[in-house]
Amino acid sequence: MPLTISEVEHIAELAKLSLTDAETALYRDQLSAILDYAAAIQRVDTSAIPPTATVLPLRNVLRADHVTPAMSQEDVLANAPDAVEGCFRVKTILDAG
Amino acid sequence: MLHELTIHQAASLLRSGEITAVELTEAVLARILAVDNDVKAYLALTPEVALEQAAEADATLADARRAGTLAELPLLTGIPLAIKDVISVEGIPATCGSKILENYLPPYSATAVLKLRAAGAVLLGKTNTDEFAMGSSTENSAYFTTHNPWDLERVPGGSSGGSAAAVAADECLAALGTDTGGSVRQPAALCGVVGLKPTYGRVSRYGLIAYASSLDQIGSLAKDVTDAAILLGAIAGHDPRDSTSVNAPVPDYAAPFQHKPGLSGLRIGVPKEYFVPGMQPEVEAAVRAAIGVMRDLGAEIREVSLPHTDLALPVYYLIAPAEASANLARFDGIRYGLSASGGSLWETYRQTRGQGFGPEVKRRIMLGAYALSAGYYDAYYLKAQQVRTLIKQDFDNVLRDVDVIACPTSPTTAFRIGEKVDDPLSMYLTDIFTLSLNLAGICGLSLPCGFDAAGLPIGLQLIAGPFEEPRLLQAAYAYEQATDWHTRKPKLEAES
Numbered sequence: 001m002p003l004t005i006s007e008v009e010h011i012a013e014l015a016k017l018s019l020t021d022a023e024t025a026l027y028r029d030q031l032s033a034i035l036d037y038a039a040a041i042q043r044v045d046t047s048a049i050p051p052t053a054t055v056l057p058l059r060n061v062l063r064a065d066h067v068t069p070a071m072s073q074e075d076v077l078a079n080a081p082d083a084v085e086g087c088f089r090v091k092t093i094l095d096a097g
Numbered sequence: 098m099l100h101e102l103t104i105h106q107a108a109s110l111l112r113s114g115e116i117t118a119v120e121l122t123e124a125v126l127a128r129i130l131a132v133d134n135d136v137k138a139y140l141a142l143t144p145e146v147a148l149e150q151a152a153e154a155d156a157t158l159a160d161a162r163r164a165g166t167l168a169e170l171p172l173l174t175g176i177p178l179a180i181k182d183v184i185s186v187e188g189i190p191a192t193c194g195s196k197i198l199e200n201y202l203p204p205y206s207a208t209a210v211l212k213l214r215a216a217g218a219v220l221l222g223k224t225n226t227d228e229f230a231m232g233s234s235t236e237n238s239a240y241f242t243t244h245n246p247w248d249l250e251r252v253p254g255g256s257s258g259g260s261a262a263a264v265a266a267d268e269c270l271a272a273l274g275t276d277t278g279g280s281v282r283q284p285a286a287l288c289g290v291v292g293l294k295p296t297y298g299r300v301s302r303y304g305l306i307a308y309a310s311s312l313d314q315i316g317s318l319a320k321d322v323t324d325a326a327i328l329l330g331a332i333a334g335h336d337p338r339d340s341t342s343v344n345a346p347v348p349d350y351a352a353p354f355q356h357k358p359g360l361s362g363l364r365i366g367v368p369k370e371y372f373v374p375g376m377q378p379e380v381e382a383a384v385r386a387a388i389g390v391m392r393d394l395g396a397e398i399r400e401v402s403l404p405h406t407d408l409a410l411p412v413y414y415l416i417a418p419a420e421a422s423a424n425l426a427r428f429d430g431i432r433y434g435l436s437a438s439g440g441s442l443w444e445t446y447r448q449t450r451g452q453g454f455g456p457e458v459k460r461r462i463m464l465g466a467y468a469l470s471a472g473y474y475d476a477y478y479l480k481a482q483q484v485r486t487l488i489k490q491d492f493d494n495v496l497r498d499v500d501v502i503a504c505p506t507s508p509t510t511a512f513r514i515g516e517k518v519d520d521p522l523s524m525y526l527t528d529i530f531t532l533s534l535n536l537a538g539i540c541g542l543s544l545p546c547g548f549d550a551a552g553l554p555i556g557l558q559l560i561a562g563p564f565e566e567p568r569l570l571q572a573a574y575a576y577e578q579a580t581d582w583h584t585r586k587p588k589l590e591a592e593s
Contacts, residue, residue, distance in 0.1 A: 008463070015422060015466040016429075016443070017459055018451030030521055031464060037522060038411040038477070041484045051482030052489055054311050054341070055297050055538025055563075061340040075204040081436035088431055091442040 002032040099124035100267040101586070104324040105351075107270060108172045111158055118158065118175025122151035122219050125177045129221070129268045132589045137243050138253075138263035140182050141190055142222035150219040151175060157217055172327050174217030179269035181260050182223040183230050184315065185304040186210050193306050194226040194238035194256075197428050197435045197453030207304025208339065209273060209315050209332040216331045221269055224259030228455045229425065230275055230308045232256050233283060233527045236518050237457040244514070245288060246587040247553055251511040254284030254527075260318045261288040266589055271319040271328050277309050278413050279506075279531025281316040282543040286506035286556020289545045289585065291573070293317045293325040296563045297538035298343035300329075301336030309420035310341075312413075312535040321583050322544060322574045326350035329566060343564075350570050360575045361395030363568075366499035370406035371530055376508040383547030383555040384505045387576065391503065394575055399499055403491040408484050409533035414525060415468045415481035416536070421458075422465030428453065460521060485536050492537040496562040501572045505530055506543040506556030530558060540566050544573050545582035554582075 003011075008028045012019050019027070073086050082089040099121050102110070110116045126144050133139055154175030161167045180186060183193045185203035192198045206214070213220070227237035235243040235258035243258045245251040246266040253262040257274025261284035264272050274281040276294035285292025294316045302313055317328035330351065335344040367388055372381055392398050430436035430449030437448035454462070468477035495502065507527060517524040534541045539562055546557035557576070561569040577583055 011463045011467045011470070014470055015459075015462045016426075016446040016450055017454070017462065018447040019459075023456075023459070027460060027463060030460060031467070033522055034414060034460075034464060034525075035467075038415055038481075040411050041408055041415075041480055042476070044405075044408065044484055044487070046480060046483035046487075049483040049486050051479055052485040052536075053482060055489065056341060056343065058341065058343075063337060071204055078204060079201055079433035081430060081434075090431055091445060093442050 003028050003035070100128035102270060103320045104172060104176050104270050104327050107176055108174070111175050112167050114162065118151040118154040118219060119148060121175065122147050122177045125221065125267075125269060132266050133268060135244060135249055135589065136246055136262050136266045136268065137241050138224055138259045138266065138268055139179070139222045140192060140194070140225050140240060140259065143189055143220065147177060147219050147221050151177070154217045154219060171216035171331065173213060173331055175219060176270050177219040177221050178213060179221050179224045179260055179263045179272040180210060181257050181272065181274045182226050183275055183306045183308070184210060184273055185306065186220060186223070189223060191223065191306065192240070193230070194228040194240060195453065195455065195458065196239045197449070198433070199435065201433050203304070205304060208301035208336045210304065212332050212334070218331070224257070224263055224272060226259055227256035228458050229306070229421070230256040230277055230280055231421070231457050231461055233279070233524055234512075234517070235259060236514065237455060239455050242514055245511045246589055247289060248511065248551070250513055251553070252287065252514055254287035254507070254511065256280040257318060258284045261285050261290055261292065264288070264290045264318045264320060265587060267586070271317060271324050273332070274316055274318050275305060276314055276316045276535065277312045277417060278535050279528040281318060282506050282531050282541060282556070282558060283528060285318055285543040286558070287511040287554065289554030289582070289587070291319045291322055291325045291542060291544045291583070293319075293329055293542040294534065294540060295329060295333065295566060296540040298341055299540070299564065299566070300332050301334070301339040301342045303336055303338040307424040309417040310424060311420060312417060314535070322570060322577045323351050323354060325542065326570045345564055348567055350567060353567065353571060354574050359395045360391055360572060363396045363501060363572060364499040365391055365396045365398050365572070366401035366495050366502045367398060368401050368403045368406070368495070368502060368504055370403050371504035373508070376505065377510060377549065379549040380505050380507070380509060380555050384503070384557055387546040387557045388503050390579055391572070391576055394579055401495045401499060401502070403495060403533070405484065405487045405491050406533060409488055409536060410525060410529055412481045412484045412488065412536060413532040414464065415477050416485060418461040418465030419468045419478050420465065422462045422469065425458070425462055457521070488533055489537040492533070492539055492562070500561065500568055502560040504558050504560070506558040507531070510549045510551070510553035510555060534560055539563050540569055542569060542573055544577060546580070547582060
């Protein structure tokens with residue numbers, strides 16, 4: 001079943017992607033075609049099959065709680081688009097009004 | 098011609114003193130200048146750094162020669178290598194082929210890179226890739242498309258297409274790539290070189306900018322199997338900074354090659370699902386002929402079945418995008434990379450990501466966000482993880498009865514630039530033979546096994562179980578030594 005324009009807009013909002021109208025229309029068609037193809041997995045009976053999230057038998061990899069030198073604040077901020085007083089500067093996240 | 102040397106050939110000439118690392122590096126840099134305008138394998142070159150590292154390697158070699166310890170030096174001492182641009186090298190731009198990281202300078206190096214440097218390797222620069230390693234042709238690079246050295250009108254494969262083309266065109270002795278769904282093996286096949294995707298957990302992913310974390314693995318692209326083995330030996334091993342790296346001993350992968358040339362006693366499985374209608378007949382013929390050569394070398398050939406093969410592509414294109422949508426959430430215009438200022442924080446996020454990511458990355462992020470979203474998680478993401486279990490079980494079952502699986506790497510040879518860019522699904526289908534292996538977490542490689550009528554290389558894919566790289570490389574080496582495909586070179590008209 002093809003996606004609707006509003007579904008594509010919803011997905012773009014979940015992913016925080018601004019899209020042009022042309023992109024929204026293109027992705028509606030392309031994502032619908034890919035999801036149609038992916039629907040092949042629905043015909044497999046997996047009721048007794050556990051999911052595989054990782055192929056490794058690892059769980060909770062722990063290490064000793066030792067403090068070791070970390071990257072300098074200067075290095076951490078070197079790529080920041082906007083930094084002030086040793087911090088990343090971000091816009092207001094709560095509306096003051 | 099020094100740039101044509103393999104790692105193992107160059108290593109012995111460096112030890113005998115016939116060449117220096119500076120001469121070798123200068124020769125490779127000259128080769129890059131001569132052909133990279135046509136091939137476009139490199140996103141960035143660091144010639145000054147490379148020559149400095151080469152001079153250090155020459156000093157190391159001279160010291161060892163005086164001390165009589167040349168035999169103890171790592172084989173990579175003074176060997177010029179290229180690094181795929183999704184792997185961090187401190188202070189050298191890492192763009193991931195994306196505009197969103199155009200001006201990003203990694204503050205640290207990947208563990209694999211540190212290991213190469215500790216072994217004395219010389220780093221030439223960063224190679225082109227599909228944006229964030231998402232693609233099969235390098236056409237998704239935000240900068241330019243790499244051209245196949247065998248036919249400049251054709252793609253080199255991807256996403257490690259820059260690394261594969263650089264190796265094929267002798268613009269480096271070998272290179273690192275990454276393989277999430279075939280991104281080392283498929284370009285290796287299309288460029289006629291050896292591409293090795295190690296077992297998940299074999300090589301640390303620390304400093305590899307993540308695409309799909311349960312699938313990504315760093316691998317080697319090389320001119321022959323021996324070089325691929327040498328490179329793997331240098332980068333493999335446990336790393337406390339990557340919790341998915343496995344603490345298993347690292348053998349000397351190339352050492353056993355001279356002792357056991359044949360394949361007697363080796364059981365090779367040929368999966369019937371990997372010979373499908375629609376594949377290029379010359380690819381099937383070359384791969385079947387290669388399997389015949391391995392039989393003549395003493396291997397026992399059995400037909401096997403991997404019944405869930407046709408589900409690997411849909412499973413991959415739900416799991417990888419889901420992981421990508423989470424991994425790429427970090428590109429928000431606050432800590433690094435492009436920042437497109439909007440009126441609010443949310444608008445900054447939307448604008449930064451909308452402007453910074455290219456079409457394929459947006460497509461996969463949205464596909465992943467959809468598969469993970471409320472109401473669809475069970476039907477898509479969870480279901481895909483369950484079918485992934487079945488695909489893994491297929492390999493577990495078959496690899497109990499055989500030692501190695503042999504099949505094609507790619508259903509076709511290199512396709513034309515532009516041929517598939519408007520149809521994402523047909524592009525995805527080029528990875529149909531490579532991505533199941535990532536879902537199962539096992540190891541595989543592609544090596545040259547012939548050419549089609551147009552003179553384009555064909556790849557043979559060999560697959561083995563987890564941490565069975567020695568067996569995989571041994572089988573590949575025996576086949577390679579019985580054939581001469583790996584000695585052929587593309588004819589590039591070097592500019593004078």
